[in-house]
Amino acid sequence: MSKLRWLTLCGVLLGLSHAQPASPAFELLETTLHTLEENYYGYANFDGRERQTYTRALESACQNINPCPSETATPLLENMLEELNDPHTYLLSPSETQARERESSGQATQLSIGIQLEPVADSSSLLITRVRQNSPAWNAGLRRGDQIWKVNNLLLEQAKNSKEALEAVQRAETQAALSLEVSNTKTTKRSVSIFPKALGVWQPQLEIRNNIAILEIFQFKSAIATRVHALVREAISKNVSGIVLDLRDSKGGLVTEMLAVTSAFIEHATFHASFKTTRTRFEVSNGNYSQEESDGSRYIAKIVKEPTRFKGRIVILTSQRSKSAPEYVSYLLQRSKRARVVGEPTLGALNTTNTFYSLPDGSSLAVSVGRSLNENMQPFPSRVTPNDVLAENQSALIQGRDTGLERAFGWLENSTR
Numbered sequence: 001m002s003k004l005r006w007l008t009l010c011g012v013l014l015g016l017s018h019a020q021p022a023s024p025a026f027e028l029l030e031t032t033l034h035t036l037e038e039n040y041y042g043y044a045n046f047d048g049r050e051r052q053t054y055t056r057a058l059e060s061a062c063q064n065i066n067p068c069p070s071e072t073a074t075p076l077l078e079n080m081l082e083e084l085n086d087p088h089t090y091l092l093s094p095s096e097t098q099a100r101e102r103e104s105s106g107q108a109t110q111l112s113i114g115i116q117l118e119p120v121a122d123s124s125s126l127l128i129t130r131v132r133q134n135s136p137a138w139n140a141g142l143r144r145g146d147q148i149w150k151v152n153n154l155l156l157e158q159a160k161n162s163k164e165a166l167e168a169v170q171r172a173e174t175q176a177a178l179s180l181e182v183s184n185t186k187t188t189k190r191s192v193s194i195f196p197k198a199l200g201v202w203q204p205q206l207e208i209r210n211n212i213a214i215l216e217i218f219q220f221k222s223a224i225a226t227r228v229h230a231l232v233r234e235a236i237s238k239n240v241s242g243i244v245l246d247l248r249d250s251k252g253g254l255v256t257e258m259l260a261v262t263s264a265f266i267e268h269a270t271f272h273a274s275f276k277t278t279r280t281r282f283e284v285s286n287g288n289y290s291q292e293e294s295d296g297s298r299y300i301a302k303i304v305k306e307p308t309r310f311k312g313r314i315v316i317l318t319s320q321r322s323k324s325a326p327e328y329v330s331y332l333l334q335r336s337k338r339a340r341v342v343g344e345p346t347l348g349a350l351n352t353t354n355t356f357y358s359l360p361d362g363s364s365l366a367v368s369v370g371r372s373l374n375e376n377m378q379p380f381p382s383r384v385t386p387n388d389v390l391a392e393n394q395s396a397l398i399q400g401r402d403t404g405l406e407r408a409f410g411w412l413e414n415s416t417r
Contacts, residue, residue, distance in 0.1 A: 042368030094362035124157030150181035220253025220325035225260030242412035252324030273370035314339035
């Protein structure tokens with residue numbers, strides 16, 4: 001029986017030369033370079049020549065600093081990985097690494113009100129793009145499309161830029177209470193008092209509207225596939241005529257969870273991946289996960305105890321921020337002609353798989369370690385191209401219209417007549 005390959009979709013320390021001081025900065029650089037050299041198997045050009053360039057750059061940055069802190073190496077590493085231009089290979093800070101570990105284990109996060117935000121173009125406001133059901137924000141009446149103008153005593157127009165405005169709201173969420181000034185198409189600006197609470201990871205949520213189910217999936221970690229199958233079963237019990245699978249802005253997760261979610265809509269959810277020394281076939285069918293290596297060894301496990309399968313019509317909504325696992329789900333269902341994809345082309349992390357490696361300073365490095373293949377061994381495209389390309393319309397959302405949902409509902413309603 002082979003070992004389960006824990007792949008995600010988001011060392012050994014080499015001896016230092018005498019010219020390099022034994023410092024946290026050089027330790028971080030060397031561990032990162034060695035990890036990439038040993039494990040990287042994406043499509044970008046990484047051949048180790050970066051070592052000399054970035055070692056010299058760090059020597060210059062650490063001049064007259066002894067010991068040189070790891071923070072000195074971080075910007076150089078971020079620049080190196082940005083130049084690599086591989087969305088599955090990137091650096092997570094120590095705090096981001098801790099947050100990822102909490103999310104992967106399903107632990108409660110820090111205090112939050114349960115919203116996702118984005119800046120509004122040509123405006124001094126933030127737009128609510130997602131609201132978690134039964135969260136403090138949801139219970140306070142906040143919904144997708146609402147605008148935030150003020151948080152506590154700070155008018156967002158006073159922020160230097162959109163990043164500072166977003167950070168102001170995030171800081172306020174960690175307090176015992178916060179006051180927001182919000183507006184929507186139905187009301188003028190009004191003040192809303194909300195009491196944040198510790199929330200677990202964002203779970204899939206279901207809404208049924210006009211006999212059509214809207215299933216939102218935000219990430220693919222923490223055994224979310226079991227929840228998806230339960231929600232699909234609920235939708236089937238209510239005799240819905242179709243399902244809109246909303247994967248806009250959805251984040252990555254585990255291959256196992258991604259395939260298990262996909263299996264709620266097709267009988268055999270499968271793909272192949274090639275690695276530096278082997279090739280693996282992954283499949284989930286009827287709740288069972290199978291991982292078969294090129295040497296014939298196989299790992300099998302039950303991953304969904306009560307699997308279900310929806311056989312009706314499906315529309316998937318994507319955005320340019322849909323990354324990794326949602327790209328796989330969209331592509332596999334589109335490839336099998338089980339779903340129509342509506343929205344924007346996805347981010348571009350479809351043709352690789354990655355895994356995470358710990359770094360000496362508490363940060364972590366995501367590395368593309370596999371290349372994704374179809375049954376005929378041809379590579380996956382880098383991103384999903386929708387059947388119906390539709391740009392996100394922020395102005396319409398502010399006016400209370402979700403153009404993606406409108407297009408999805410229109411197609412589902414017309415196809416069932």
